[in-house]
Amino acid sequence: MGKYKVEINKEIIDKRKEWEKETIYKMIHLYCMKNHDKDKQLCDECVELYNYSASRIDNCVHKKRKPVCSKCKVHCFRNEYRNKIRTVMRWSGPRMIYYYPLRAFKYLYYKMKY
Numbered sequence: 001m002g003k004y005k006v007e008i009n010k011e012i013i014d015k016r017k018e019w020e021k022e023t024i025y026k027m028i029h030l031y032c033m034k035n036h037d038k039d040k041q042l043c044d045e046c047v048e049l050y051n052y053s054a055s056r057i058d059n060c061v062h063k064k065r066k067p068v069c070s071k072c073k074v075h076c077f078r079n080e081y082r083n084k085i086r087t088v089m090r091w092s093g094p095r096m097i098y099y100y101p102l103r104a105f106k107y108l109y110y111k112m113k114y
């Protein structure tokens with residue numbers, strides 16, 4: 001029973017992580033398109049930022065209940081990247097509702113729930 005529960009948790013958390021990586025990719029992409037004059041692909045700087053963010057999400061310390069990164073108390077991002085991702089989130093965050101409404105609502109739901 002206990003083991004079963006742990007596996008369920010892991011599955012849920014893994015799905016959340018995949019979803020959050022997709023979300024962060026979309027946010028960086030939106031930001032890059034409009035601010036770095038890129039079209040389909042991310043610029044080198046944003047690729048690096050995405051890879052770093054994805055690795056942070058993969059190695060997230062939260063095993064049971066994972067808060068959304070913007071609400072997290074563990075500062076796992078290195079300073080330079082934290083500043084960069086903040087800039088991206090501040091810019092793309094409000095625009096997500098317009099570009100990806102379902103995803104934006106789901107994000108708000110996670111933000112309230114966890």
Ligand SMILES: [Zn+2]
Pocket residue numbers: 031032033036038042043044045046
């Ligand atoms: Zn860029």
